[in-house]
Amino acid sequence: MAKISFYLANPKTKNETNLFCLINYGLYRIDNGAKKYLPLKYYTDIAMFPDLWNKELNRAKESNKWANPETFDISIQAVKESARKNYEAINSEIETFERTAKELIRTLSENGNVPSHDKLRTELDKIYKPTKVTTEQGETPKELFPFIDFFIKTATRKENTIKSYKTLKNNLLEYQNDKKTTLTFDRLDIDFYNSFVDYLTKPKTIKTKAGKSKTVSGLSVNTIGTRIKILKTFLSAANDRGISVPTDYKKKSFKKPNEESFSIYLNESELTSIYNKSGLPLYLERVRDLFLIGSYTGLRFSDLAQLKKENITSDNTINITTQKTNQKVVVPIHPIVREIFRKYDYKLPKLPTNQKFNEFLKEVAKLAGIKEPITMESTKGGFKVSETTEKYNLVTSHTARRSFATNAFLMDMPSISIMKITGHKTESAFMRYIKMSAKDNALKMQSHKFFNPMLIAK
Known part of the structure; x- marks a missing residue:
């Protein structure tokens, strides 16, 4: 079984720093008659401030610092809820990367032989760094996840908007792993919409780094609405670039769920x-x-x-x-x-x-x-x-x-x-x-x- 450990690229910085990981999956060489295991070092796009990283648990710390800045204009409950969502989202992104990497190792292994570093890195790059492996500069990737990464990297949006794009991508990867399927553009029809909304709504049981089961609550109606809005943005952008996508996203039934948000005034x-x-x-x-x-x-x-x-x-x-x-x-x-x-x-x-x-x-x-x-x-x-x-x-x-x-x-x-x-x-x-x-x-x-x-x- 592969073991994946994450580390801060620059633990002493006061700014955000990316995580890199060491992937130990059984690749080794013989050195003076002894096995020397060779972990793959892989830099991710997951970033955070060093004081929000728990080195022992290999996960992000829970803190109100994760809250989106605009929630401080609303209420302390909104701050806590935003912080919880972002904290859970970043840890979910880490866990999704782990599951994706382990699944790649399993599928790339043949006759008991594990893949080389180059092979595993290339396959990870196809998912997480598509612009590195796709075509000539300026050409739009035609596959779903490479396109999403291409869209994110070329988008001129505010930082919080980019974070929300990455969160949806992570949700799609989680859905793909949970349903044991492969998501492609041609599968993103109304049936997928109904299944995805249902998936986001229901609580999920995940495994923590310590191997314990943890229940993560389902998302709120308005949060799901935000995810669907971004998904429609991705599909519309892909369609504008000549990629064949189902037109269901234009239908009224492919709607953004919403309910009136709570706020007060003083008389x-x-x-x-x-x-x-x-x-x-x-x-x-x-x-x-x-x-x-x-x-x-x-x-x-x-x-x-x-x-x-x-x-x-x-x-x-x-x-x-x-x-x-x-x-x-x-x-x-x-x-x-x-x-x-x-x-x-x-x-x-x-x-x-x-x-x-x-x-x-x-x-x-x-x-x-x-x-x-x-x-x-x-x-x-x-x-x-x-x-x-x-x-x-x-x-x-x-x-x-x-x-x-x-x-x-x-x-x-x-x-x-x-x-x-x-x-x-x-x-x-x-x-x-x-x-x-x-x-x-x-x-x-x-x-x-x-x-x-x-x-x-x-």
Whole structure:
């Protein structure tokens, strides 16, 4: 049985470093009458920061550092969930590499003779480094996994997007190994779609490095939706490059599963409680003030960081070009925003990191009494799951922007006017963004003349 051990290529770096592995699979030479085993040294594309590697377990460590940066704008639960997914995904990628390498060794062995280093390396490269072994430079690989790697290597996307591409590739390899099949483009039809979604939904039992069984939970509906969206991207790109693929991916039935994601907003009463909270330490007071600016302007965290006196015009508005969309936004100045600017002589405090900001903000919300029990529901592994926590635990920098949009809408500000600030292109997208509860909706409708016939009579 082959033994595969992983190591950090540069364990002393402060940046990400790739893993390489030593594959011992029985190849040896006779040296002075004794067997000397010859492991294959193979560099992988799996990368991580050295402090996230567990040398003893030969696996990635569990840590919130694995979380995607944008989740720090949502909630600590989102951070933990993102970290767990990424941590499990990287270890799953390692385990998939192990299984793939061992299966290659088994299939390449003939009459008890194991493959040479060159043969095994070439076959591994076909799967993991296709641009190294495929055709002339610029020619697109026609096989599934070489094409996916080619697409990833040539894509001009953000780092997190590239990571999500690699995660899907790993999911496909896991599926292939689990089903004992070989995935090719012509097999990615609606039947595969149904089988793959089912595979991602159900929990799986895997073997750890220590040889113990471990159950990995199935993915959430929205995570599966992300995987399918990326798969459709791969298939569309392959089709555009002249590769024959089933057209099922264009059908409505080959859909991206999704459900409404959970998020909160703070109503005017809760914002007032935060505004009125006195006796805060200076670092919390500054976070509170910046959060209130976001709650009354609708600006993103990244835009708050660049607000200056020059952004305030003589007609009592804030003019700013947003960092994310590079669009010019004009926002009327709320009295609380004006008050905070004057408090700091129009030189706002420097923002801490988003992670620290959210950590401090939860302290502020807790001290302000934002403790309403909130139950979050989602579908995971095919089952409905719920978790209840106090509301302050869910408050993040992005809550300010959502609070602005929701409160403005509830106060009858035209949605088209709010969308000019939030940047939503369609009213349907905007309505999904705001967080109006059934009670909020009923209270808003109460003032309508339909529910006040006496007003009509007058």
